Amino acid sequence: MTDATRQQQAGVGSKPKERRRLVIGALLLLMITVGYIDRINVSAAGPLIKQDLGLSDAQLGILYSAFFWGYAALMVPGGWLLDRVGKHLVLPLAVLAWSLVAALSALAQNLTVLLGFRVVLGSTESPAYPSGNLVIREWAPLTERGLFTSLMQIGSLVGPALATAPAAWLASTLGWRWAFVFLSATGLIWLVAWVLLYRPPERARWLTERERAYILAERDHTTPAQQADAPVSQMSVPTLIRQRSMLGILAANGAQTYVVYFLLTWLPTYLVAAKHLQLPRSGLITSSMYGIAIVGAVLLGWLSDRFLSLRKEQALRGRRRFVIAVLMLAGLLPLVLTTWIDGLAMLVVTIAITLMAVTTSITLTFALTNDLIIDNTSSGRTFGLVSFGGQVIGLLAPIVTGFVVQASGYGPVFLVTGAVLLAGVLAMLLLPNRPLQPQAGQPSAVTG
Structure with missing residues (x-):
């Protein structure tokens, strides 16, 4: 069945009562939440890591920053990779990679090795926001892009809110290395949910035909020439x-x-x-x-x-x-x-x-x-x-x-x-x- 046929049969003229598409918004929120959980594990356990590895305050600041070196360096190449390979493959592989790297960081015995793990962790998380924005473009009607984007952005607060206290408790009770391992498992749980639920709206079997038609009709498919009032x-x-x-x-x-x-x-x-x-x-x-x-x-x-x-x-x-x-x-x-x-x-x-x-x-x-x-x-x-x-x-x-x-x-x-x-x-x-x-x-x- 074509998109046009779906839209005609479902009656796209009115907004459907169903809002199952927000499942994708929730998954994006959780994806960013998981990413921030693995970002803040070092910060939550910082005092213990400082004592264990014998770090100065300046060295601790450098360690805190290392994640963002890899994150910034691969942001533009990560966007290029998304254009070449596609979000459907890049995003789940990225989450798998950063979850494994976060767990393996527990093996670091000195500052140099831990810095290396943090840089790699940042690199593997760099496709997260670009991928999420592409998913929003695919799933969100134009009038709901703000809602979907807000849901994704709120993950940057939910992650620290949910994880800082458990991370600090785990680090104090079991040691900061085990805290890294346990927190990294959240990414694997998210990955299972994503694989089970994510499909393009054209192929998502858990959508009703009416809601599918609404999404396909209301998302932006206009060309740049159609959007501009004059040549640019x-x-x-x-x-x-x-x-x-x-x-x-x-x-x-x-x-x-x-x-x-x-x-x-x-x-x-x-x-x-x-x-x-x-x-x-x-x-x-x-x-x-x-x-x-x-x-x-x-x-x-x-x-x-x-x-x-x-x-x-x-x-x-x-x-x-x-x-x-x-x-x-x-x-x-x-x-x-x-x-x-x-x-x-x-x-x-x-x-x-x-x-x-x-x-x-x-x-x-x-x-x-x-x-x-x-x-x-x-x-x-x-x-x-x-x-x-x-x-x-x-x-x-x-x-x-x-x-x-x-x-x-x-x-x-x-x-x-x-x-x-x-x-x-x-x-x-x-x-x-x-x-x-x-x-x-x-x-x-x-x-x-």
């Missing part, structure tokens, strides 16, 4: 980098990622070293911060979709950047105040606010990028460049923090991170205010 010039990576809008997006996303990676890697160690908590309790406190942030991020994402209704002209002027800047400022103030907070309850609140605001700003930064793209044939390299730029700046956070702690203690680290975020706010406000692919014969600058 295709953008190469060097051309994109020379544009002020792209520079603003790169700087802002880098600052956002810097904050997220600083908290992801150093927060449990900070609670042990500066707040004198036992490792299991530091893990529990960290998990509670991420748990609160999940609720807030979902609410902020829903509110932004509900109250920010943009016309095409407003989108091309980058009007969404004002909402992003406000969210970044909302995360900046509590982050800076953390330097002077002593009580754990208030610390949980301030860090949770920063996490929910900055995480939501990252999601909206990708939406802003989508607003400013005119030529669909350049969208892949544009998003790849944004992701790569964010990782390059973000991976500096664990290293810089390690050297700051070693030189001056924990007092200045939140102020340094806040300064980075403030620079990102200024870049977001001042630069992304014109299309990334100007239409032929039309001025590239858009005022307002």
Whole structure:
């Protein structure tokens, strides 16, 4: 049966009551969750690893950063591999590979070997987000892409929320090596579910014909020529980098990622070293911060979709950047105040606010990028460049923090991170205010 026949027989005119397609959204959320569980195992057990391997604070910061070296380096090649081989093969193999590497990391007996495992782990996780975005394009109706993307992004909070406390407890009880092994098993469980449930919507037997027809009719199959109102010039990576809008997006996303990676890697160690908590309790406190942030991020994402209704002209002027800047400022103030907070309850609140605001700003930064793209044939390299730029700046956070702690203690680290975020706010406000692919014969600058 052809797609057209399905659509005709099922009656595509109305939205079906069935929402079984959200199973795919849930699987994407769990995929990112699993990836973050294997990212944070080192952070959750950081104090024990530092003691076991005899590391300085600077060396610990380098170890925390090593994952992101491989992650950033293979992000663009991973996208190329997806185009050549396909997500249906690359994604499950990537999850299998990073689960095995996470488990094998337990064999490391010195810093050099453990660094190598972390770099390889980052490399194997690099196809996760590109693959997920391709699955969203395949499964999500146009009006639900924001929902599917939000579900996937929330995995970056769910992973630390669910895993930090168990990881810290396992490391304290059985040792950090066994913690690595047990946590890595979550990827294998996800892999079984993915193999059993994932098919393209054309072949997913668990869909009703009505819902299948709706998905096939509402997802985007238009050509670039149909989407554009006038001829556009295709953008190469060097051309994109020379544009002020792209520079603003790169700087802002880098600052956002810097904050997220600083908290992801150093927060449990900070609670042990500066707040004198036992490792299991530091893990529990960290998990509670991420748990609160999940609720807030979902609410902020829903509110932004509900109250920010943009016309095409407003989108091309980058009007969404004002909402992003406000969210970044909302995360900046509590982050800076953390330097002077002593009580754990208030610390949980301030860090949770920063996490929910900055995480939501990252999601909206990708939406802003989508607003400013005119030529669909350049969208892949544009998003790849944004992701790569964010990782390059973000991976500096664990290293810089390690050297700051070693030189001056924990007092200045939140102020340094806040300064980075403030620079990102200024870049977001001042630069992304014109299309990334100007239409032929039309001025590239858009005022307002």
